[in-house]
Amino acid sequence: MSIDREMVKRLGILSRLRIPEENMDEMVGELTKILGWVDQLKDVNTDDVLPMNSVVEDMNLRERDDVVTDGDIRDEILANAPESMDGYFLVPKVVE
Amino acid sequence: MTDLVELTIAEALDGLAKKEFSAVELTQAHLKEMEKARELNAYVLETPEIALERAKKSDERRAAGKAGKMEGIPVGMKDLYCTKGVRTTACSHILDGFVPPYESTVSQKLEDEGSVMLGKTNMDEFAMGTANLTSYYGAVRNPYKDKTNPDKFLIPGGSSGGSAAAVAAGLCMAATGSDTGGSIRTPASFCGIVGCKPTYGRCSRWGMVAFASSLDQAGTMTRTVRDTAIMLEAMAGFDPKDSTSANVAVPNYEKALTGDVKGLRIGIPREYNPDKGLNADVRHVWEQTAEKLKAAGAEIVDISLPSTQYALPTYYLIAPAEASSNLARYDGVKYGLRVDGNSLDEMYTNTRTEGFGKEVKRRIMIGTCILLEGYYETCYLKAQKVRRLLCHEFAEAYKKVDVILAPAAPETAFGKDDDSTSDPLKMQLYDVFTVPSSLAGLPAVCVPAGTSEVNGLPIGLQVIGNSFQEETILRVAGTIEAMSDMPIRPLRVGGK
Numbered sequence: 001m002s003i004d005r006e007m008v009k010r011l012g013i014l015s016r017l018r019i020p021e022e023n024m025d026e027m028v029g030e031l032t033k034i035l036g037w038v039d040q041l042k043d044v045n046t047d048d049v050l051p052m053n054s055v056v057e058d059m060n061l062r063e064r065d066d067v068v069t070d071g072d073i074r075d076e077i078l079a080n081a082p083e084s085m086d087g088y089f090l091v092p093k094v095v096e
Numbered sequence: 097m098t099d100l101v102e103l104t105i106a107e108a109l110d111g112l113a114k115k116e117f118s119a120v121e122l123t124q125a126h127l128k129e130m131e132k133a134r135e136l137n138a139y140v141l142e143t144p145e146i147a148l149e150r151a152k153k154s155d156e157r158r159a160a161g162k163a164g165k166m167e168g169i170p171v172g173m174k175d176l177y178c179t180k181g182v183r184t185t186a187c188s189h190i191l192d193g194f195v196p197p198y199e200s201t202v203s204q205k206l207e208d209e210g211s212v213m214l215g216k217t218n219m220d221e222f223a224m225g226t227a228n229l230t231s232y233y234g235a236v237r238n239p240y241k242d243k244t245n246p247d248k249f250l251i252p253g254g255s256s257g258g259s260a261a262a263v264a265a266g267l268c269m270a271a272t273g274s275d276t277g278g279s280i281r282t283p284a285s286f287c288g289i290v291g292c293k294p295t296y297g298r299c300s301r302w303g304m305v306a307f308a309s310s311l312d313q314a315g316t317m318t319r320t321v322r323d324t325a326i327m328l329e330a331m332a333g334f335d336p337k338d339s340t341s342a343n344v345a346v347p348n349y350e351k352a353l354t355g356d357v358k359g360l361r362i363g364i365p366r367e368y369n370p371d372k373g374l375n376a377d378v379r380h381v382w383e384q385t386a387e388k389l390k391a392a393g394a395e396i397v398d399i400s401l402p403s404t405q406y407a408l409p410t411y412y413l414i415a416p417a418e419a420s421s422n423l424a425r426y427d428g429v430k431y432g433l434r435v436d437g438n439s440l441d442e443m444y445t446n447t448r449t450e451g452f453g454k455e456v457k458r459r460i461m462i463g464t465c466i467l468l469e470g471y472y473e474t475c476y477l478k479a480q481k482v483r484r485l486l487c488h489e490f491a492e493a494y495k496k497v498d499v500i501l502a503p504a505a506p507e508t509a510f511g512k513d514d515d516s517t518s519d520p521l522k523m524q525l526y527d528v529f530t531v532p533s534s535l536a537g538l539p540a541v542c543v544p545a546g547t548s549e550v551n552g553l554p555i556g557l558q559v560i561g562n563s564f565q566e567e568t569i570l571r572v573a574g575t576i577e578a579m580s581d582m583p584i585r586p587l588r589v590g591g592k
Binding site for chain 2: 007015027037038042052056061082094
């Protein structure tokens with residue numbers, strides 16, 4: 001799969017980023033260059049090697065008591081919202 | 097009276113204990129220095145009222161016999177640590193006006209140990225950068241000068257560039273940094289200070305603005321190795337609020353600074369000495385330091401880490417993939433910038449398009465791309481497999497050696513307007529020596545080891561240890577510091 005303008009458009013939609021028409025070719029070039037550069041990894045033999053998500057993979061996720069730990073600070077959290085109303089985050093209308 | 101901003105933490109703690117000066121006086125001296133050196137753009141937010149209030153309380157605590165490990169020490173806080181009631185933006189436009197309702201664990205621990213926050217330091221946007229050129233608040237100037245061209249605007253390295261410049265110039269006694277692929281060690285090398293990235297899991301990530309969670313690690317930036325030991329001890333420790341925090345006891349790091357390296361096996365990885373891409377002065381300082389360590393009784397061992405060349409491409413797949421996922425949370429709803437639109441989706445897109453800078457967008461696009469079906473296996477999973485191989489090679493190496501000695505950066509600090517700064521691929525090459533140990537989660541400390549004969553700029557070397565061997569790397573770094581002729585006093589760009 002090569003990178004073309006269609007692909008950049010698709011990535012823009014998935015990332016919720018608008019790529020202006022005049023920057024399209026630049027972005028195609030950048031992504032092509034990066035993917036070409038990382039392609040050298042295929043020279044590494046990774047047969048029978050498992051992917052590593054984290055260097056602390058031998059650590060067990062800890063359990064905690066099943067209690068509410070939200071801090072009870074609704075208003076403090078909402079204080080950072082660009083818009084809020086009646087204790088809720090406010091967003092543009094989503095249901096017609 | 098001694099010039100307060102020129103003291104090390106160890107000296108200041110001593111002076112405070114002997115009542116030679118107060119925490120308030122110490123803080124005032126630093127606030128004044130910050131004012132004089134604003135041209136560096138090291139701080140994006142100064143918090144003098146908070147600082148003076150905390151300093152006053154610190155003096156009261158000390159008088160009551162309740163002094164902490166960093167009691168009264170003025171520190172700079174990298175702008176990616178959430179600080180309760182104090183604006184935190186990770187130097188991104190998209191976090192405009194975000195005032196966290198909570199405090200990060202690391203900054204809380206530092207406050208609990210008595211340190212006094214002077215302000216928030218400049219950084220690359222979301223810690224994505226090597227030169228501190230991607231900050232929404234503008235570039236930071238390195239307080240050092242190129243002796244062949246003193247007017248040249250030198251970058252401090254990144255992403256913790258504001259912290260590094262502030263420490264080097266005496267605008268704080270120490271600062272927090274964070275390191276994902278070299279963001280503490282590169283600026284430490286460029287600014288002639290000590291920068292330590294501890295083992296992944298050693299310091300809590302809770303309350304740090306996330307970049308690439310499997311790599312992000314909090315760390316210290318100070319002027320001496322002893323100060324690093326003091327600060328790291330105050331910052332480190334288990335935190336149930338971070339799922340990858342390690343439940344490992346924190347030792348007394350200062351006690352590890354014996355200066356004795358006799359019998360210690362120090363590995364020199366031959367892959368870190370490429371024919372091209374390593375500055376001759378850096379190579380010279382590295383070789384000279386190895387010789388001196390040998391003369392001090394250490395055993396120098398030639399080692400090989402054959403997959404080193406693959407570390408950079410591996411990092412530049414894993415980090416953007418994690419970043420694209422982490423940065424999905426910036427949507428104009430919960431905090432920060434919102435740019436309105438006719439629909440929810442349009443609002444998201446408008447906000448993110450305006451809020452993120454060029455480099456951050458670039459990495460989000462790369463990350464999104466390689467997580468797509470068709471790329472996921474060949475790029476993302478492949479990188480994760482190579483990451484395991486890299487870790488395995490380090491583990492094998494540590495059967496033969498106690499620490500690894502390597503350059504921290506391939507060059508000395510460069511100019512803001514140098515050609516390389518406009519090419520992302522070239523900029524990435526500056527991470528070549530720091531990224532492998534990041535991928536392996538190993539502790540590494542960058543310590544000033546010498547200066548370039550060509551331009552007079554500082555050169556740092558990296559001591560990389562096995563997991564949780566911070567004591568050993570600090571011991572070696574302390575020895576290197578004692579053997580080098582690097583000044584440990586701040587540069588006083590604002591004049592005395």
